[in-house]
Amino acid sequence: xxxxxxxxxxxxxxxxxxxxxxxxxxxxxxxxxxxxxxxxxxxxxxxxxxxxxxxxxxxxxxxxxxxxxxxxxxxxxxxxxxxxxxxxxxxxxxxxxxxxxxxxxxxxxxxxxxxxxxxxxxxxxxxxxxxxxxxxxxxxxxxxxxxxxxxxxxxxxxxxxxxxxxxxxxxxxxxxxxxxxxxxxxxxxxxxxxxxxxxxxxxxxxxxxxxxxxxxxxxxxxxxxxxxxxxxxxxxxxxxxxxxxxxxxxxxxxxxxxxxxxxxxxxxxxxxxxxxxxxxxxxxxxxxxxxxxxxxxxxxxxxxxxxxxxxxxxxxxxxxxxxxxxxx
Ligand code: HPA
Ligand code: ZN
Numbered sequence: 586x587x588x589x590x591x592x593x594x595x596x597x598x599x600x601x602x603x604x605x606x607x608x609x610x611x612x613x614x615x616x617x618x619x620x621x622x623x624x625x626x627x628x629x630x631x632x633x634x635x636x637x638x639x640x641x642x643x644x645x646x647x648x649x650x651x652x653x654x655x656x657x658x659x660x661x662x663x664x665x666x667x668x669x670x671x672x673x674x675x676x677x678x679x680x681x682x683x684x685x686x687x688x689x690x691x692x693x694x695x696x697x698x699x700x701x702x703x704x705x706x707x708x709x710x711x712x713x714x715x716x717x718x719x720x721x722x723x724x725x726x727x728x729x730x731x732x733x734x735x736x737x738x739x740x741x742x743x744x745x746x747x748x749x750x751x752x753x754x755x756x757x758x759x760x761x762x763x764x765x766x767x768x769x770x771x772x773x774x775x776x777x778x779x780x781x782x783x784x785x786x787x788x789x790x791x792x793x794x795x796x797x798x799x800x801x802x803x804x805x806x807x808x809x810x811x812x813x814x815x816x817x818x819x820x821x822x823x824x825x826x827x828x829x830x831x832x833x834x835x836x837x838x839x840x841x842x843x844x845x846x847x848x849x850x851x852x853x854x855x856x857x858x859x860x861x862x863x864x865x866x867x868x869x870x871x872x873x874x875x876x877x878x879x880x881x882x883x884x885x886x887x888x889x890x891x892x893x894x895x896x897x898x899x900x901x902x903x904x905x906x907x908x909x910x911x912x913x
Contacts, residue, residue, distance in 0.1 A: 588875045589868040591885050592910050594892035595666065595674045595856045597800055597823035599718075599749060600655075600698075601646040601682060602859025603662040606630060612648040612657075620644050630862045635781060635832050638862065639722070639751055646682050652697035655683060659701035659713070665860075667709035669867040672909040673896060674711065677718040677749055679731065686730030688737055695738055712906065714744045714898050716775065717767075721750030725759045732763035736770035744897035747775040747800065752782040758793035768795065773897040775800055775823065780834060784808035791818065798823055798895055803834065805851075806842035812849050821852040821895035827865035827873065828858035838877035847888075854892040855885075886910065 606628055613620045623645050625631035630645065632638040649655060666674050678698065684690025695715070702713040717735035719728035728748070735746045746767030748760055757776060764774055778790040780801035787805050790796050791814070802822040805811045815822070826841045835841045847853045855874065857865050874880040880888075893906045 586882055588880065588882055588885055589670070589871045591670060591871065591882060592672045592889065593670050593867050593871070593885075594854070594889045594896065594906060594910070595671050595867060596798070596821075596854050596892050596896060597825055597856035597858055598662075598666075598674055598676050599642075599859050600658065600662065600676045600678045601649065602642060602862055603665065603676070603857075604645065604649075604658055605661055605665065605861055608658065608661045609645050609648055612654060616648060616650060618648050620648060629864065632862075636751060636753075638832065642859070642862070649682065652683075652693045655694050656697035656701040659698045660705060663702065663705035663709065663711050663713060666867070667705070667711040671711060671867055673714075673893065673898070673902075673906040675714050675716050675745065675896060675898075677747055678715045679718045679720055679749075680734040681720050681723055681727060681731060684734075686727060686734065688734055691734040692738065695743070699742055710909070712898075712902060714742060714896070714902070716745035716747045716897065717743055717772075718747045718749050719760065719763055721748050721752065721760070721777070722754045723750065724755070725762065728760050728763040729766070732766040735767050735772055739767075739770040739772050741899050741902075744773060744899075745775060746772045747777070748794075749777050749800070752777055752780055752786060756793070757786065757789035761793055764794040764796075773797060778802060779804040780829070780832075784811045787811060788814075791820065797821070801825060801829070801834075803829060803842050803846070806845055812846065812851060815846075815852075816850045819852070821854060821891065822846065823856050824853050825856045825858035825863075825870075827870050828863045831863040831865075838873045841877070843874070844878045852891050852895065854888055854895065 683694035
C-alpha cells in the first residue's frame with residue numbers, strides 16, 4: 586500500500602496559509618487588489634525567508650475581506666485536505682484577520698467558516714475544529730482581543746488557543762494574560778516555539794503559557810534535558826517537516842529531527858503548516874517521510890492515533906476520528 590493513501594489527522598494548519606494560489610488570485614481579481622508581488626513566475630507564492638514569508642502571507646490574506654470570503658476559503662481548504670486523505674483537521678484562525686479583533690465581526694466570520702465546514706463534512710466526511718490564534722508580532726495587546734474572541738466563542742467547535750507569527754519578537758511570557766483568559770474559558774493551549782527560537786523558547790511556552798502541545802518544537806532536539814521534559818510532561822509536537830525544510834530550519838528531510846524525537850519517545854505528529862506556500866501537501870509529507878526514514882503504514886497509524894489523542898476536540902468527536910483511522 587502507498588502510505589500517502591492512509592487516512593490522516595492534521596493538527597497544525599494555518600487557515601489562510603492553506604489558501605490555494607488560484608483562489609487568492611481569483612479573489613484579488615474580483616476585488617481589484619494588486620497582489621502581483623506575492624507570486625513568482627510559476628504562479629506560486631514567492632518569499633526569501635521566514636520574515637518575508639510572514640509579509641507575503643499577510644499580503645495574500647488581505648484579499649479575504651468578508652465572512653463570505655472566509656466561507657469560500659474554508660470550502661477550498663477542506664476540499665484539498667479531504668483529497669489528501671485528511672479525516673480531521675485543526676485550523677489556526679485569527680481574529681486579527683477575521684474582523685480585526687472585534688467580537689461581533691469575529692462571530693460573523695466564525696459563523697461563515699463553520700457553515701462551510703459543516704457542508705464540507707457532509708460532502709467529504711472531513712471534520713474541522715478551530716484553534717483561535719493570536720499573532721506574536723502584532724503584540725500582547727492585540728493578543729488580548731483575540732483571546733477575548735476565543736473565550737467568548739469557546740465550545741465544541743472553537744476548541745483551542747494558540748500563537749503564530751514571528752518567534753523572533755518578544756517572549757512567550759508576554760502573552761500569559763491572553764493564555765490565562767483562554768484557559769479559564771476551557772480552551773486547550775498550543776504555541777509556536779522551537780521553530781526559529783531555540784530550546785528556551787519551548788521551555789518558555791511550557792512554563793509561562795502552560796501549553797500542552799507545541800507548534801513545531803523541533804529545535805528541542807538541541808537539548809537532551811528538554812527532550813526528556815517533553816516526554817515527562819506528555820507534550821505533543823505538531824511537526825511540519827516540509828515547512829521546516831523550505832524555511833531553512835533544516836537543510837533536507839534526511840536532516841530533520843522528527844525521527845530522532847520519535848525514537849527518543851517524544852509524541853510527534855505530522856502537519857503541513859501552510860501547504861501551498863511550502864509546495865507541499867499531506868500526501869507529499871507522508872511520501873517524503875517514507876523515503877527519508879522508511880515510515881510505513883504501522884508508524885503512520887501510530888502517529889495518527891497520537892494526533893487523534895492530542896486533538897483538542899471533545900471525546901465524541903475523537904471517537905469518530907479514531908474510527909475513521911481504523912476503517913478508511
Ligand atoms: N509559522 C508561524 N506563523 C505563521 C505561520 C507559520 O508557518 N503561518 C502563518 N503564521
Ligand atoms: Zn505554523
